[in-house]
Amino acid sequence: MRSLILDTTSRLLMGLLLMFSFFLLLRGHNLPGGGFAGGLVAASAFALQALSSGPSAARERLFVDPTMLIGIGLLIVLVAGLFGPAFGLPFLTGLWGDTSLPLIGDPGTPLLFDAGVYVVVMGISLLIIFNLAEEEGV
Amino acid sequence: MDMVLLPGIAAIFLTGFVAPLAARRLGDRLGVFLALVPLTVFAAFSTLIPVVVAGGTYQVVLPWVPALGISLSFFVDGLSLLFLLVISGVGTFIVWYAAGYLQGDRGLGKFYLYLFSFMGAMLGLVASDNLILLFVFWELTSITSYLLIGYYHEKERSRAAALQALLVTGGGGLAMLAGFILLGRIAGTYEISTLLELDPSGFIGHALFPVALVLILLGAFTKSAQFPFHFWLPNAMEAPAPVSAFLHSATMVKAGIFLLARLHPVLADHALWLSIVAPVGAFTMCAGVILGLGKRDLKQILAYSTLSVLGTLTLLLGLGTPLAIKACMIYFLAHALYKAALFMTAGSIDRETGTRDVDQLGGLRFKMPFTAGAALIAAWSMAGIPLLLGFVSKEYFYKALLDADGPPYLWEILGVGASMVMFALAVLAGLRPYFGKLVKTPKPPHEVPWTMWIGPVMLGVLAIYFGMVPGWPGDFLIGPAVQAIQANPAPLSRLALWHGWNAALFLSIVTVLGGLIVTALSRKVRSAEGFYGVLTRVGPERAYERGLAGFLRFSARLTRLIQNGYLRNYILVIGIFTALLLLSRMPDTPFRMDFSRMVPPTVLGVGACALIVAASVIVCRAQTRFAAIVSLGVVGLGLAILFFLFSAPDLAMTQILVEALTIVLFVLAFYKLPLMTHRSSLVTRWRDAILAIGFGGIMATMAMIAFHFEVSQPPISTFMGENSYPAAHGRNVVNVILVDFRALDTLGEVTVLAIAALGIYAMLKFRRSKKDPPQP
Structure with missing residues (x-):
């Protein structure tokens, strides 16, 4: 059964939640937040969709398969780690540019790493949620 | 700057990875091109010959795990170079041969990926200077050989043989690793070149040295298929012919021999060496040919004769005299040349006639002239008849036996006896299919394409050349190799074809005469099925099968119990x-x-605690699932409040988010759960x-x-706090720890999470597919 009110609000909420999740990710290095929390918020945005409009609609709005998200996230994390070796430093050494931005602070490889965590966490949560939602009764 | 060794090994590995891509474009011509790579590498390695002839070594070191004394260090001395050249040289012909043998096979690219990976691992193994590095390559050869032996993976027997080879050699490899670690701890270094320079008397008396020795020997014996671990090798004949020709002539099974030779100066002074290695070798030498005589399958005959040769090489290393070592090296070279050729010709016969049964083959010499010629030369060398390298190696083998200590005449009798049967096997494998009357075979025979006979013919030419002028390989290949094993070699005479009328020549003549008699009787022996049936039933392979089945039953029970x-x-x-x-x-x-440092209780804190306790009680007493779930959520939120109060906003936030998502999951699963009736x-x-x-x-x-413990002074949290901003550009210490200070842990955690998620996914999918099976 679908509820029009829930459907509409969740669609409105999705943008807000996604923005909030980015906000959490970006400010994580200096203030409470970070990739893990951000990823969970992002996942909850789509989980809400799955609840209100069904998992197939939520999948459609996500564009990417959650399994793919996990792979992409792990790849980002790995690439963030490989910046060190590229400059002759140990794996996962943090490197920063010279610029400083508002909110983010100094962007560098840790932020990229955190972004990878964000994507992995989002992918994992959604993989489980979507598949549970698609599961038929026993 | 190293321009030869590492680039060479890397080129081999790289070619393997390019092969599947190139296969689409080049098709059947792939092998012809790919063979140029090992050929070039062979040529590059040959440039090192002057270095080792002068008594020098060639070293390359890259740091790897310096803290543990493990480095990517390579070194080439005479012994390594002999193996490097044999592997890359024979490998070239194998690649060519495989192009013809597997013509039209859809997995050709994949096959070359496995083959080149194996070749690269083998090259790395023999050039390793670090014991741990050697182990890594050692296990890599086990894994790649698993893929190669199981190449015909649709066949049950092929898979079983591959698994058996992997379990036996891989298990032995693990024992060897333990032995290496012990040896490294006892001697104080993992670098082989350093080990070789040490005086073994310094550590040989260590209480754990015998343990290390036995463990390392286990590794070598399983790899080189010594009794009682020999059974995997004949079973591995399920592999395509080029694989057998490569793995069981020049490479895989010789890795154990290489290890024994490599560590001979370090280990051989211990009394256990002589009392284990020589008898095991002698037993395998005799058992191999006796079992081989009962076989009718060409490849099986060759496999068992290989066992025997491996036993011979082990026996020679076990004896360990300078003469024995020299004999071992010549024998190794001779065997690599003739056995690779014979395996290839056997594969050609199988492909052209459709059978490998020696009793159903005959008279192929006019139908397959090049193959027949190559097989004849190889068999000639295998039988040890003059003018070929096999003769020279047999002469030195006898000389070493005559020279060795031990029970009088024992080694000589065993050696000559085994060689007589070996003679018969050579006739069986190299002459019987080609001479006599033409026998009708399942397929009408034709000569194979040039790619398939060029290798055996070239190897035959080499065997003749080396046999006629043995001084040449003796000076450039064998001599430096012997020198690498024997730190102070007694002056050895130059290799020569003619040694005069001496005891060894007399034994050779006896061997040929005895061999002719055994050959005449061989058909009768083959039909003695009762005798061989008993041997199979009581052989160690039974123990392997029982052990494997028992182990699987045990794990099934354990899994049912725990999971x-x-x-x-x-x-x-x-x-x-x-x-x-x-x-x-x-x-x-x-x-x-100590309550003095306790924070004074606040209303909010006490309230949160009370909330948690109350909610927990409700969870336990709940009559419906829904009530329990909601109350559990309250427990989580109470915890989040506590985190907030004790200034851990990150934890609190994550806790709330996890609670929210958990509720979502519960809601999704809720309707599928049975009612709480029980x-x-x-x-x-x-x-x-x-x-x-x-x-x-x-x-x-x-x-x-x-709370009262102070593990470090100042505490680690102070360090994190102080360094968070200056070193990591972040003010949120929790986050800095996660993504910078302890990023490796996070990397591990997200990977584990990803794997867990995939596991859940598989579980859900599996349930679904069981419910409605796919429609045909």
Whole structure:
């Protein structure tokens, strides 16, 4: 059964939640937040969709398969780690540019790493949620 | 700057990875091009010959794990170079041969990927200067040979043989690793070149040295298929012919021989060496040919004769005299040349006629002239008849036996006896299919394409050339190799074809005469099936099969016991185990309660605690699932409040988010769960209550104790706090720890999470596919 009110609000909420999740990710290095929390918020945005409009609609709005998200996230994390070796430093050494931005602070490889965590966490949560939602009764 | 060794090995590996891509474009011509790579590498390695002839070594070192004394260090001395050249040289012909043998096979690219990876691993193995590095390559050869032996993976027997080879050689490899670590600890270095320079008397008396020795020998014996681990090798004949020709002539099985030779100066002074290595070798030498005589399958005959040769090489290394080592090296070279050729010709016959049964083959010499010629030369060398390298190696073998200590005449009798049967096997494998009357075969025979006979013919030409002028390979290949094993070699005479009328020549003549008699009787022996049937039934392969089956039953039972699918049981086991573990350590820990540093209780804090307690009680008493879920959510939120109060906003936020998503998951799963009709009995409830309260109590006590502990001064949190901004450009210490200070841990955690998620996904999918099976 679908509820029009829930459907509409969740669609409105999705943008807000996604923005909030980015906000959490970006400010994580200096203030409470970070990739893990951000990823969970992002996942909850789509989980809400799955609840209100069904998992197939939520999948459609996500564009990417959650399994793919996990792979992409792990790849980002790995690439963030490989910046060190590229400059002759140990794996996962943090490197920063010279610029400083508002909110983010100094962007560098840790932020990229955190972004990878964000994507992995989002992918994992959604993989489980979507598949549970698609599961038929026993 | 190293321009030869590492680029060479890297080129081999790289070619393997390019092969599947190139296969699409080049098709059947792929092998012809790919063979140019090992050929070039062979040529590059040959440039090192002057270095080792002058008595020098060629070293390349890259740091890897310096803290553990493990480095990517390579070194080439005479021994390594002999193996490098044989591997890359024979490898070139194998690649060519495989192009013809597997013509039209759809997996050709994949095959070359496996083959080149194997070749690269083999090259790395023999050039390793570090024991741990050697082990890595060693296991890499086990894994790649698993893929190669099981190449015809649709066939059950092929898969079983591949698994057997992997388990036997891989298991031996693990024993060897333990031996290496012991040896490295005892001698104080993992670098082989350093080990070789040490005086073995310095560490040979160590109590653990015999253990290390036996473990290393286990590795070598399993790899080189010594009794009682020999059974995997004949079974591995399920592999395509080029694989057999490569793995069982020049490479895989010779890795054990290489290891024995490599560590000979380090290990051989111990009394155990002589008393284990020589008898095992001698036994394998005799058992190999006796078993081989009962076979009718060409490849099986060759496999068992290979066993025998491996036994011979092991025996020679076990004897360990300078003469024996020299004989071992010549024998190794001779065998690599003739056995690769014979395996290839056997594969050609199989492909062209459709059978490998020697009793169903005959008269192929006019139908397959090049193959027949190559096989004849190879068999000639295998039988040890003059003018070929096989003769020279047999002469030195006899000389070494005559020269060795030990029970009088024992080695000589065993050696000559084995060689006589070997002669018969050579006739069987190299002459019988080609001479006599043409026998009708399942397929009408034709000569194979040039790619398939060029290798055997070239190897034959080499065997003749080396046999006529043995001084040449003796000076450039054998001599430096012997020198690498024998630190102070007694002056050895130059290799020569003619040694005059001496005892060794007399034994050779006896061998040929005896060999002719055995050949005449061989058909009778083959039909003695009763004798061989008994041998198969009592052989060590039975033990392997029983052991494997028993192990699988054991793991199935253990899995059913521990992982019975009930989440509550898992939590029960984990809880009890953790509690016991903590309890066992607690009496050693000083315990004091110090409330002076306690934060004064606030209304909010006490309220949150009360909320948690109340909600927990409700969870336990809930009559419906829904009530339990909601109350659990309240427990989580109460915890989040506590985190907030004690200034951990990150934790609090994550806790709330996790709670929210957990509720979502519960809601999704909710309708699929059965009703809570069955309630636990009173006994179970009391048990769970006691366990839960006990576990909670122990954790709380732990927390109190930990509060008073100062592991480091200043505490690690101070370090993190002070360095968070200056070193990591971040003010949120929790986040900085996660993504920078302890990023490797996070990398591991997200990977584990990803794997867990995939596991859940597979589980859900599996249930679904079981419910509605795919329509045909």
